[in-house]
Amino acid sequence: MKAFTDLHLKTYLSILIMVLFGPMGNVLLGKGMKRIGAVAIRTPAELIHTLMLVFSSSVIWLGIASLITFFITYMLVLSWADYSYVQPASSIAYGVVALLGHFWLKEVITPTRWLGVLVICLGVFIVSGTPPRTTEPV
Amino acid sequence: MGREIILLFLVVCAGTAGELCVSRAMKTVGEVRNFHPAALLSVMLRCIRLKWMWLGLALMATAFFSLLWVLSLANVSLVVPVTALSYAAGTVGGKIFLRERVSPERWAGILLVSLGVILVLVGRS
Numbered sequence: 409m410k411a412f413t414d415l416h417l418k419t420y421l422s423i424l425i426m427v428l429f430g431p432m433g434n435v436l437l438g439k440g441m442k443r444i445g446a447v448a449i450r451t452p453a454e455l456i457h458t459l460m461l462v463f464s465s466s467v468i469w470l471g472i473a474s475l476i477t478f479f480i481t482y483m484l485v486l487s488w489a490d491y492s493y494v495q496p497a498s499s500i501a502y503g504v505v506a507l508l509g510h511f512w513l514k515e516v517i518t519p520t521r522w523l524g525v526l527v528i529c530l531g532v533f534i535v536s537g538t539p540p541r542t543t544e545p546v
Numbered sequence: 547m548g549r550e551i552i553l554l555f556l557v558v559c560a561g562t563a564g565e566l567c568v569s570r571a572m573k574t575v576g577e578v579r580n581f582h583p584a585a586l587l588s589v590m591l592r593c594i595r596l597k598w599m600w601l602g603l604a605l606m607a608t609a610f611f612s613l614l615w616v617l618s619l620a621n622v623s624l625v626v627p628v629t630a631l632s633y634a635a636g637t638v639g640g641k642i643f644l645r646e647r648v649s650p651e652r653w654a655g656i657l658l659v660s661l662g663v664i665l666v667l668v669g670r671s
Contacts, residue, residue, distance in 0.1 A: 431626070437614060438622035447618040462614060502627055509623035517623050520669025524662045525623075528630045531658030535633050538652040 415488065422485040423497045430478040431504040435512060436471030442513075443467065495536035499529045553616035554628050561609030562635040566643055567602030573644075574598070627666045630659050 441447070444462065449455045462468055485494055506525045509515040517525075575592050578585075593599050616625055634656045640646040 434617075434626050435622050438617045438625070441614055441618035444618055447615050468614075502630060505626040506623045509621060509626075513622060515621045515623045518669045521623065521627075521666050522669075524665030524667075524669055525627050527662030527665060528627050528659055529662075531655045531660075531662055532630055532633060534655030534658060535637070535652055536655075538649050538655070 419485060419489050419493075422481050422489075423494065425481045426478055426485070426494075426498060427500045427504055429474045429481065430498070430501045431508055433471045433474030433478060434505055435508045436467055436474055438509070439513060440465045440468035440471060492537065496533045499532035499536060502529050502532060550616055550620050553612045553619070554625065556612040557609050557616060557625075557629055558631045558635050560605045560612065561629075562632045562639055564602045564605030564609060565636065566639045567598045567605060569602075570644065571596040571598035571602060624666060628663050631663055633659050 440462075444458070444465065447458050449458060482494070482498075502525055506517060506522065510517050571593060574596060575589060578589055580586075613625070613629075637646075637648055637652060637656055641648050
């Protein structure tokens with residue numbers, strides 16, 4: 409019984425890390441890119457300049473680190489939990505991104521857009537609840 | 547808005563095409579059962595010899611840089627929800643290129659995702 413509870417706790421914690429770090433990674437990338445300003449690339453020199461700005465931004469590296477944390481946790485959780493259990497849970501991430509964008513980046517989100525995000529979460533939940541393998545292994 | 551749409555299209559399509567290429571490459575490699583570091587290294591060595599893997603990685607890099615670019619122009623609360631369209635692109639691509647079977651539930655989910663993306667796009671502040 410204790411092992412069963414431990415496994416559940418471990419799974420819930422991992423899913424919590426996933427739905428926090430995935431969206432946080434995207435939000436940090438957004439914050440970093442907004443700080444750089446609207447990118448316009450017309451010449452190779454501008455391209456190199458932009459790349460240097462991108463890769464010298466600590467916020468962007470923090471975003472990349474967040475996304476790597478998300479990805480590693482995702483891989484780890486899949487080693488003991490079912491894909492069809494983990495995947496639907498990740499649909500919450502779209503809602504978390506909107507919440508972080510609204511409260512952290514102070515983005516204005518209209519009611520129609522909130523409704524859109526909710527419908528997307530529902531759609532992703534249904535899509536990812538379907539079986540992961542429908543073909544025979546090669 | 548035109549440039550944002552092109553970049554979002556690249557994020558979704560190049561990202562999905564990249565994943566399909568990597569998926570195709572990994573199916574050639576076969577199911578990974580042994581997670582010993584030496585075995586994983588041998589899987590990686592087999593992977594880097596596959597053209598599909600390189601094509602996949604190049605497409606995924608294109609998608610990542612397009613994502614960064616579009617994030618400099620548009621809000622995160624617009625960009626990330628729109629990227630959910632990759633579920634639709636992935637299913638259509640999986641059906642056409644990898645001949646996967648798609649259940650009615652999955653099509654229903656994809657319809658909802660697409661509807662949600664339309665609402666996000668029309669619900670501009």
